[in-house]
Amino acid sequence: MSNLAPALLSALAILQAGPATTPPPNPSEGNTVESLVVTAPAKTDKEQITSFVSSVTATGSDKRVGRWDRKICPGVIGLKPAYAQVLLDRIAANAQAVGLEVGKPGCKADILIVASADTDALVRQAVKDNPDTFAKYEDGVSRGKKALQAFIDSQAPVRWWHVSSRKLSDGQTYVQGANVRVRSVGRVNANTRVDFDHVVIVLDARRVGVVRFSALADYVAMVSLAQINPDADTKGVSSILNLFTDKAAGVEPVEGMTDWDRAYLRGLYTARRDVRRGDRQEADVARSMGTTLAPPPKPEPKDEAEPKSEREKPDRSGR
Template sequence: MKRILSAALAALLLGAPAWQALHAQDDAIVVTGEREKARLRAASLAKAITSPPPAGTPLARQYQPLCLRVFGIQADVAAIIADRIADNARSAGVIIAKPGCQANAFLGVFRGGRGAVERLRKEQPWLFETMLRYEVDRVFAGTSPVYAWHATEVRSVDGRPLPTGEIDIGGRKAEVKMNNQYAGGRLVSPIRADVTGSIVLIEGAATQGKTAGQIADYASMRLLAPLRDAPADRHGVETILSLFDADASPPAELTTFDRAYLRGFYRLGPGAGAAAMHDATMKAYADAEKAVAADPPAG
């Protein structure tokens, strides 16, 4: 009881400056706690939406300069979208190819739904030839108006193509990729996975009511990283990946989470797997918060 009374008296006797300082400390604790929760939510969402690569293969990334082709969209709007995607890619740390380059990333608006994409699979099999069966099934799963995937190639950690060799499996010869490159320890991956082609196709009807900026920012996420869409309010984190969720009120542009995800993704080492996106996004999210605190937006 004495301790309770003493605390009450101390509170009454505190001068205004001291009382304000006490409240400021409480507020700081609350703000810090909320920020930590936001980072954890962002990291949890990052882990949930990252599509795991085949067993033993790192996450595939864009190591070569990005060369984008946009089709099925009015030319002047397509140019705006392409420029914005290039800006987003640069911000994440991706190099942009010079004009006249050979396209390795494709964004298209189309009609015909799944049937049109199935025809594309038959007519342009090279777009799918590096994918395993379950990865192809993942492209066609669900009811999303978006079809997105990556063509990939496993290479040595320095980017050199791996030679093909033959091994005997039960009396049958099988071709496999072989890597004779020395790795300087078990924590250093001897291989990496290169994205050789990125494809995002959006059903035309689904683009109604969406801005060019939203389309560009959404496509940036799907082109640059192997991830899935996020339903509205998933993990309590706002993301442009909810753009085609019928129950969502999507953001107008890339969110703090989206930018943190891409920056975290391209900071990873070449041997990183899907689980690494939890910590990578959390760190990038914290860095983004610090940047805003140091240079808050005007107004």
């Protein structure tokens, strides 16, 4: 499964011939909700960072954390070209910030973003017609059947589904049950790793409502580059993941990814990949975030007693 199945693309292409979707707001337009002041937690709070990482990270059925390997190719269906380009540009910018390459125009999409005014029917039909694309009957490459059903039933403005490929720790693809040669075996390191194969992200135009398009684009970029827990509790943290909960609460949402979001992605893409347990990866992410978010050291105070110039130095003769 190196790319999204052509069958899925054909199934989703009915959007282009179907009812027109509600156009997203102009990037310069914002919410009309009343602004409130939100105090973010201290950036050096280790416990807060650890809680954030634990809450937002969704692991696969093997309880390990996945990520993209080297290169991505995002594609958009159902948005006007101008909006689609803004979305693609934001994903590309955030991907490049963590060291990923972005495929050239015409590449085969492995990140497919679909916008529609009737996502419920769309998702049900897409999963029914393309079970292999959603790994419906394959264990170990997604969050599992229960999570897939939650994805199908979701009423969220944006929903996402990641499918991984089977890779050895050196990046070699393997087939489950096949004999493979491994370099070493250990109690800490694993012989395999979790690389994303593709992700499907669905935007419901009616549920998204009126938000800054720049914020929506960064929200989509965040859930494109990381497998985020859709039920994550990020209250009290300044994060793009609060976009829709803030809006519902009457709080002015952030305009894009925050320092916390960027630090999380940076930590994810520098964490160890060949470990047996996902909690070790989460610890790597938390440590990286703690370093990234730590305030710069304060400059050392100058010694006022020290002479500032040759003229101010005392006369050694005692005069």
